[in-house]
Amino acid sequence: MTKHSVAVIGAGKLGEVVLSGLLRAGWPPHQLLATTRRPERAAELSEKYGIRPVLNLTAVTQADVLAVAVKPQDAAKLLEDWGMKVPPGKLVVSLCAGLPTSFFTARLPGGIPVVRVMTNTPAFVDQAMTVISAGAYATEEHLALTEEIFQPLGATLRVPESQQDAVTALSGSGPAYFYLLVEAMIDAGILLGLPRQVAHELVVQTAIGSAQMLRDSGEHPVKLREAVTSPAGTTIAAIHELEKHGVRAAFLTALEAARDRASEIAVQMAPGTK
Numbered sequence: 001m002t003k004h005s006v007a008v009i010g011a012g013k014l015g016e017v018v019l020s021g022l023l024r025a026g027w028p029p030h031q032l033l034a035t036t037r038r039p040e041r042a043a044e045l046s047e048k049y050g051i052r053p054v055l056n057l058t059a060v061t062q063a064d065v066l067a068v069a070v071k072p073q074d075a076a077k078l079l080e081d082w083g084m085k086v087p088p089g090k091l092v093v094s095l096c097a098g099l100p101t102s103f104f105t106a107r108l109p110g111g112i113p114v115v116r117v118m119t120n121t122p123a124f125v126d127q128a129m130t131v132i133s134a135g136a137y138a139t140e141e142h143l144a145l146t147e148e149i150f151q152p153l154g155a156t157l158r159v160p161e162s163q164q165d166a167v168t169a170l171s172g173s174g175p176a177y178f179y180l181l182v183e184a185m186i187d188a189g190i191l192l193g194l195p196r197q198v199a200h201e202l203v204v205q206t207a208i209g210s211a212q213m214l215r216d217s218g219e220h221p222v223k224l225r226e227a228v229t230s231p232a233g234t235t236i237a238a239i240h241e242l243e244k245h246g247v248r249a250a251f252l253t254a255l256e257a258a259r260d261r262a263s264e265i266a267v268q269m270a271p272g273t274k
């Protein structure tokens with residue numbers, strides 16, 4: 001087990017996902033710290049996971065890895081409070097969508113390494129997609145340490161930081177698109193007269209089975225879809241409607257919008273640092 005302690009600074013929805021994953025991976029609770037804004041949130045985390053809620057400055061002093069998981073809009077204020085007090089030897093890991101590592105570097109003492117991470121909520125079931133990029137001063141050692149932290153939560157991948165806004169649009173926000181699809185298919189089941197519970201079970205199991213086939217078969221999705229689509233059959237009748245409604249194009253423009261929103265966050269929060 002690693003000797004490094006990790007503080008999640010801003011342990012909200014995503015921070016909790018990370019903390020719970022590290023605990024499941026066998027990280028000792030005494031090596032995990034969490035900070036929040038509201039004391040009642042800190043108490044909830046402490047009761048649920050037995051981890052130590054601390055003040056931001058205590059986390060910054062005591063932990064080796066500072067994982068920042070506040071909303072991007074809260075990051076500047078947060079760093080104003082303790083950024084320049086980060087002692088040498090710490091690693092700052094940003095989980096914030098949109099914010100470039102330069103946003104952090106500009107608010108930290110010189111030489112503090114920053115790694116940008118985009119993970120996603122399936123970390124709750126150890127199936128996250130975590131994508132890692134080095135910022136200034138981050139060496140192979142820092143990237144490897146970040147991988148060590150996120151590997152138990154699912155898959156990890158390294159990309160250049162310039163790709164992180166696209167990554168955010170694809171895998172960071174990605175679970176929401178799948179949930180929306182599941183929601184819509186369940187509604188369709190209701191429309192077709194199935195009981196809600198039956199529709200729910202059918203769609204969820206179909207989603208799980210399809211995801212597992214995609215991963216385990218290694219086949220291209222087109223090939224898997226073709227195998228379901230019989231000539232003059234039911235599937236092509238549905239696909240015809242989806243294409244008529246521009247679902248494919250809608251995905252392209254939707255993800256472009258998500259990517260653009262990530263870039264916009266950077267401009268709004270960190271003008272001139274992109």
Ligand SMILES: NC(=O)C1=CN([C@@H]2O[C@H](COP(=O)(O)OP(=O)(O)OC[C@H]3O[C@@H](n4cnc5c(N)ncnc54)[C@H](OP(=O)(O)O)[C@@H]3O)[C@@H](O)[C@H]2O)C=CC1
Pocket residue numbers: 009010011012013014015035036037038039041056069070071072074077078095096097098118119120121172173
């Ligand atoms: N949710 C997701 O699926 C994903 C989120 N992200 C990124 O993760 C980050 C967090 O998102 P999410 O978890 O959804 O947001 P939440 O609002 O759930 O969590 C943010 C947390 O930050 C805490 N906080 C804010 N200011 C401070 C402060 N000054 N000191 C200590 N704690 C503070 C809040 O505390 P309190 O609760 O007490 O107010 C809250 O718990 C964002 O930057 C987002 O872009 C990235 C990938 C996926």
Ligand SMILES: O=C(O)[C@@H]1CCC=N1
Pocket residue numbers: 097168172173
């Ligand atoms: O919606 C958001 O901004 C965050 C980032 C990726 C997923 N959720």
